[in-house]
Amino acid sequence: MTLLELADVRAFYGRVQVLEGVSLTVPDGGAVGILGANGAGKTTTLRAISGTVRSTGTIRFDGKDLRGLRPDQVAALGIAHVPEGRGTLGDLTVRENLRVGAYKRKDRKGIASDMDYCLDLFPQLQDRIRSNGSALSGGEQQMLAIARAIMSKPRLLLLDEASLGLAPGTAKSVYQAIGRLRSESGIAMVVVEQNANLAFTLVDSATVLETGRNALTGSSAELKGMDEIRRAYLGG
Amino acid sequence: MGTFIQLVIDGLSTGSIYAALALAIVLVNQATGLINFAQGGMAVLSAYIAWALNGLGIPLLLAIVAAVVISFFLGAVIERYLIRRFERGDPDTAVVVTIGLLTLITGFCAWIWTYNNRLFPSLFPLETIQIAGAVVSVRSLGTFIVIVACMLLLQALFLGTKLGLALRAVAINPASAAFSGVNVGRNLMIGWGLAAVLGAVAGVLVAPQLTLTPGMMDSALVYALAACILGGLSSPIGVVVAAWLIGVLENLAAVYVPFIGHDLKIAVPFILIFVVLIVRPQGLFGRKAVVRV
Numbered sequence: 001m002t003l004l005e006l007a008d009v010r011a012f013y014g015r016v017q018v019l020e021g022v023s024l025t026v027p028d029g030g031a032v033g034i035l036g037a038n039g040a041g042k043t044t045t046l047r048a049i050s051g052t053v054r055s056t057g058t059i060r061f062d063g064k065d066l067r068g069l070r071p072d073q074v075a076a077l078g079i080a081h082v083p084e085g086r087g088t089l090g091d092l093t094v095r096e097n098l099r100v101g102a103y104k105r106k107d108r109k110g111i112a113s114d115m116d117y118c119l120d121l122f123p124q125l126q127d128r129i130r131s132n133g134s135a136l137s138g139g140e141q142q143m144l145a146i147a148r149a150i151m152s153k154p155r156l157l158l159l160d161e162a163s164l165g166l167a168p169g170t171a172k173s174v175y176q177a178i179g180r181l182r183s184e185s186g187i188a189m190v191v192v193e194q195n196a197n198l199a200f201t202l203v204d205s206a207t208v209l210e211t212g213r214n215a216l217t218g219s220s221a222e223l224k225g226m227d228e229i230r231r232a233y234l235g236g
Numbered sequence: 237m238g239t240f241i242q243l244v245i246d247g248l249s250t251g252s253i254y255a256a257l258a259l260a261i262v263l264v265n266q267a268t269g270l271i272n273f274a275q276g277g278m279a280v281l282s283a284y285i286a287w288a289l290n291g292l293g294i295p296l297l298l299a300i301v302a303a304v305v306i307s308f309f310l311g312a313v314i315e316r317y318l319i320r321r322f323e324r325g326d327p328d329t330a331v332v333v334t335i336g337l338l339t340l341i342t343g344f345c346a347w348i349w350t351y352n353n354r355l356f357p358s359l360f361p362l363e364t365i366q367i368a369g370a371v372v373s374v375r376s377l378g379t380f381i382v383i384v385a386c387m388l389l390l391q392a393l394f395l396g397t398k399l400g401l402a403l404r405a406v407a408i409n410p411a412s413a414a415f416s417g418v419n420v421g422r423n424l425m426i427g428w429g430l431a432a433v434l435g436a437v438a439g440v441l442v443a444p445q446l447t448l449t450p451g452m453m454d455s456a457l458v459y460a461l462a463a464c465i466l467g468g469l470s471s472p473i474g475v476v477v478a479a480w481l482i483g484v485l486e487n488l489a490a491v492y493v494p495f496i497g498h499d500l501k502i503a504v505p506f507i508l509i510f511v512v513l514i515v516r517p518q519g520l521f522g523r524k525a526v527v528r529v
């Protein structure tokens with residue numbers, strides 16, 4: 001069953017058009033990558049889904065039209081956006097950050113067990129539970145951003161450049177944790193990533209964007225190692 | 237000794253007025269990251285509303301409660317239809333807008349109610365009681381107790397409730413808060429509404445002493461801002477303690493430090509600010525922003 005469907009999505013910053021017709025299909029429980037060079041429209045595609053940028057075209061989640069909804073309304077439907085730059089709530093402690101993630105939920109037991117799950121998934125956060133978000137390292141802030149998203153008990157996770165600015169080893173362990181989350185929870189994912197090799201450890205299929213359009217779409221097995229992937233990144 | 241205790245309690249009472257206004261400023265700052273210079277003006281308007289309702293024959297306490305409720309909605313409406321337009325832009329612009337709002341509200345009050353001093357009835361009886369040999373007015377004590385209650389409620393709201401957590405999250409990073417399902421606009425309105433309520437409390441507490449005029453809160457605003465800097469904008473308890481400190485110190489300095497006297501006592505909070513900003517720039521109780529780069 002299709003969970004998220006984008007068809008011919010065009011998006012604008014003011015009068016500048018950034019997406020020129022992007023399509024994307026995410027099955028329930030599936031993980032789809034969005035790859036491409038800088039400025040190809042990867043982040044904007046996620047923003048169109050979460051309602052933080054003006055767009056036209058079709059964006060349907062679980063049969064509901066998302067266009068025109070505010071970001072908090074989109075989140076309430078079960079879509080958690082982990083933004084580029086992590087969006088850490090710096091003056092709140094790690095625990096408070098996680099509680100903000102669970103803002104829409106009322107099931108105390110579920111919240112408590114999800115908090116335990118997050119701290120088990122990212123043990124580093126357990127050690128920093130009373131620290132302010134701003135005092136965490138880049139990797140820890142990325143883990144916190146993902147954990148905050150998990151706390152909202154989403155059906156779909158939008159991950160934007162989770163490896164950005166991290167040491168290779170840290171990036172790899174973050175992706176391992178996301179892989180574990182995926183296999184244990186069945187949360188569907190849209191994964192925006194510069195590092196195609198990292199993305200392919202996680203996603204079943206991917207689309208490559210070039211200047212705001214789908215240039216290439218296929219399964220991970222088909223896309224891995226294709227020359228077009230390399231070209232899309234090098235802009236050649 | 238009796239004089240000393242009397243000076244301290246009177247200082248705590250006037251300090252409480254600064255504290256209420258400072259709390260309102262902290263609340264808006266926590267919710268929107270702005271300093272609202274119109275907070276004093278809004279408090280005066282609230283006091284006038286209570287005074288007008290009382291003039292219509294409504295009992296004082298009921299009139300004050302009604303004015304407090306009206307103030308909440310007024311604060312929310314000001315945020316939604318005026319401040320919202322400037323929130324995403326340059327913070328300096330928004331601050332200038334709040335200064336403009338202060339002028340507008342003061343002018344509005346003067347237009348409706350004129351600049352004549354109006355007598356505002358006190359909530360507390362004009363009696364005095366003896367505490368440890370000092371003569372203390374019930375009004376001073378009552379003002380002090382009301383503000384302590386407000387402070388504890390606010391601290392509990394910020395640290396102990398989901399609403400408080402949402403208000404703080406929205407203040408720190410509205411985009412992230414929205415991604416977690418927090419309705420940013422509604423929380424901003426609530427923050428401004430609560431601040432207006434605190435201002436209203438300050439207004440009705442100070443009006444009986446100063447008599448009601450459109451510029452009644454102008455000097456209180458200066459002291460409240462001083463308390464915000466002293467206490468640290470991130471700490472509700474800190475600004476209240478700072479406001480009391482200002483009230484008490486200026487009273488004591490006026491009597492015990494000969495060259496200051498009553499004419500120079502307004503300088504006391506500013507000397508304090510100087511010292512604190514040099515020694516502890518985050519304020520006495522503020523949290524130092526630790527950012528890893």
